[in-house]
Amino acid sequence: MFGPNGAGKSTLLRHEFASRNDVAYLPQHTWMLRGPARRTLTIGLRGAEKVRAEEWAKRLGVADTLGTRGRSLSGGEQKRVNLARVLASGSKVLLLDEPLAPIDKRDRSLVIHSIAEAAEDRVAVVVAHDRDVVAMLATEVAVLVDGVIEQQGPVADVMHAPASEDVARVIGVENVLVGAISDVSDAMCTVACGPLLISARRSDSLDIGDRVAVLFGAETVLVSRDDAVSSAQNHWGGSVESVVRLGSLVQLTVDVGVPVIAVITPAAQDALEVEQGTDVFVSVKATAVRAVERA
Amino acid sequence: MDFLAEILRDALDYVGGSGAELVAVLIRTIWIALAATLGAIIIGVPLGVGLGRVRFRGRTLVMTLVNTAMALPPVLVGLVLLVLVWPTGPFGNLDILFTPIVMVIAQVLLATPIVIGLTAAAVGALPAPAVEFVASLQVGVVTRFRVYVTEVWPQLLAAVATGFGRVIAEVGAVLLVGGNIAGETRVLTTAIVQETRQARFGAALALGGVLLLVALVTNATLTWLQVKGEQRG
Numbered sequence: 356m357f358g359p360n361g362a363g364k365s366t367l368l369r370h371e372f373a374s375r376n377d378v379a380y381l382p383q384h385t386w387m388l389r390g391p392a393r394r395t396l397t398i399g400l401r402g403a404e405k406v407r408a409e410e411w412a413k414r415l416g417v418a419d420t421l422g423t424r425g426r427s428l429s430g431g432e433q434k435r436v437n438l439a440r441v442l443a444s445g446s447k448v449l450l451l452d453e454p455l456a457p458i459d460k461r462d463r464s465l466v467i468h469s470i471a472e473a474a475e476d477r478v479a480v481v482v483a484h485d486r487d488v489v490a491m492l493a494t495e496v497a498v499l500v501d502g503v504i505e506q507q508g509p510v511a512d513v514m515h516a517p518a519s520e521d522v523a524r525v526i527g528v529e530n531v532l533v534g535a536i537s538d539v540s541d542a543m544c545t546v547a548c549g550p551l552l553i554s555a556r557r558s559d560s561l562d563i564g565d566r567v568a569v570l571f572g573a574e575t576v577l578v579s580r581d582d583a584v585s586s587a588q589n590h591w592g593g594s595v596e597s598v599v600r601l602g603s604l605v606q607l608t609v610d611v612g613v614p615v616i617a618v619i620t621p622a623a624q625d626a627l628e629v630e631q632g633t634d635v636f637v638s639v640k641a642t643a644v645r646a647v648e649r650a
Numbered sequence: 651m652d653f654l655a656e657i658l659r660d661a662l663d664y665v666g667g668s669g670a671e672l673v674a675v676l677i678r679t680i681w682i683a684l685a686a687t688l689g690a691i692i693i694g695v696p697l698g699v700g701l702g703r704v705r706f707r708g709r710t711l712v713m714t715l716v717n718t719a720m721a722l723p724p725v726l727v728g729l730v731l732l733v734l735v736w737p738t739g740p741f742g743n744l745d746i747l748f749t750p751i752v753m754v755i756a757q758v759l760l761a762t763p764i765v766i767g768l769t770a771a772a773v774g775a776l777p778a779p780a781v782e783f784v785a786s787l788q789v790g791v792v793t794r795f796r797v798y799v800t801e802v803w804p805q806l807l808a809a810v811a812t813g814f815g816r817v818i819a820e821v822g823a824v825l826l827v828g829g830n831i832a833g834e835t836r837v838l839t840t841a842i843v844q845e846t847r848q849a850r851f852g853a854a855l856a857l858g859g860v861l862l863l864v865a866l867v868t869n870a871t872l873t874w875l876q877v878k879g880e881q882r883g
């Protein structure tokens with residue numbers, strides 16, 4: 356389950372927990388009981404569940420901390436102790452509210468793999484903020500906006516084809532431009548967004564004159580220094596407005612009449628000799644652009 | 651000044667000269683207070699946890715009544731109990747008037763609302779993540795109760811200390827239902843009243859000092875446990 360803060364994800368999960376039997380629930384905020392961490396891990400558990408909880412704690416890398424005072428553990432360790440207890444449950448449904456929220460980058464992969472393993476033969480509903488977590492963990496994703504599931508389906512479908520402007524913004528489609536359809540042909544349309552004419556895919560319900568949002572991810576934008584001919588229907592010239600380093604990538608904002616965001620590698624940045632003020636061309640394939648009805 | 655010096659001399663003489671009697675009164679005071687506090691804990695803690703956590707219609711009214719009962723006048727409690735256990739009263743056949751048993755009952759009635767009220771306040775003030783975590787444990791009522799008790803352990807000890815303080819220092823109720831019978835129902839507070847009435851201020855002061863010492867030792871122990879509990883948190 357994916358959505359912005361306050362979208363109602365936790366409320367929905369809490370409601371599910373309250374209204375169903377045989378579900379194990381990991382609340383969003385961790386809590387450690389007084390005493391050693393082992394008490395939080397195993398309280399109320401017996402036999403096989405208790406053994407499984409210890410095993411999950413080991414797999415999640417917190418077995419060594421179980422003898423120490425639970426509240427002295429780091430946020431990430433506390434979350435993993437809480438999670439180990441839930442994963443050890445024999446319940447057929449796991450409800451996990453932001454299981455990766457306070458986990459270090461170093462331990463994220465471990466936790467994701469553990470959840471995936473625990474969910475192999477049961478259903479896990481996971482609330483996540485991070486697109487990468489959804490991509491790594493989920494088979495299906497539901498995008499929540501203002502308490503309503505706006506879109507639900509296989510991860511690839513939702514990520515690559517957000518059904519609305521809200522969904523696009525939530526899942527982090529960087530380019531959301533607003534305009535009106537000026538032409539249609541089959542599954543495609545042309546949208547006038549300020550000075551730009553953008554070729555995009557459209558749904559059957561959209562027609563000339565409709566107000567739409569045009570969506571495309573930053574990773575679909577190709578940046579070049581020359582005006583070379585390509586298969587991309589959308590091809591505009593402009594100047595680089597800003598260059599921002601985002602981890603191992605570089606985000607460029609190019610002013611082509613409207614701001615268009617692209618991400619490139621540092622190697623590409625060096626090769627293109629791109630910096631603020633550099634004139635560049637940006638191209639986007641029409642099939643990577645989607646027009647959705649304006650909310 | 652001579653008057654005060656004389657009182658102090660009398661006090662020391664009393665402590666030195668009434669050893670066995672003083673020890674008997676002291677032991678009786680402590681066991682009655684401990685028994686009453688234990689009773690208040692047994693009744694008050696579960697009710698306090700329930701009141702702190704369970705939402706039901708009329709909860710505010712119940713909390714108001716409990717809070718009011720925390721300030722019950724001891725003389726009134728003693729009077730009502732006296733009427734109830736009077737030989738011709740509704741519970742007269744129990745034949746417990748002027749016995750330590752009815753003194754314990756009186757003190758339980760005084761201490762229980764304090765334990766209920768303070769426990770409910772502590773459990774009710776637990777942060778939302780704690781409550782949600784306990785709900786997520788999917789354990790039985792007994793385990794949940796245990797968890798809540800340990801989570802509010804330091805506050806619970808404070809509640810117990812307050813309850814104990816209430817009963818050990820109380821005189822109105824125990825005097826009415828106990829009768830201050832020497833060797834049977836006389837406790838430190840009623841003995842103080844007795845000595846004061848006879849203008850034996852030195853003896854009364856000596857008894858007051860012993861009472862203060864008992865309160866100090868008990869509260870020091872409870873405070874130590876409270877601090878240990880906080881450190882263990």
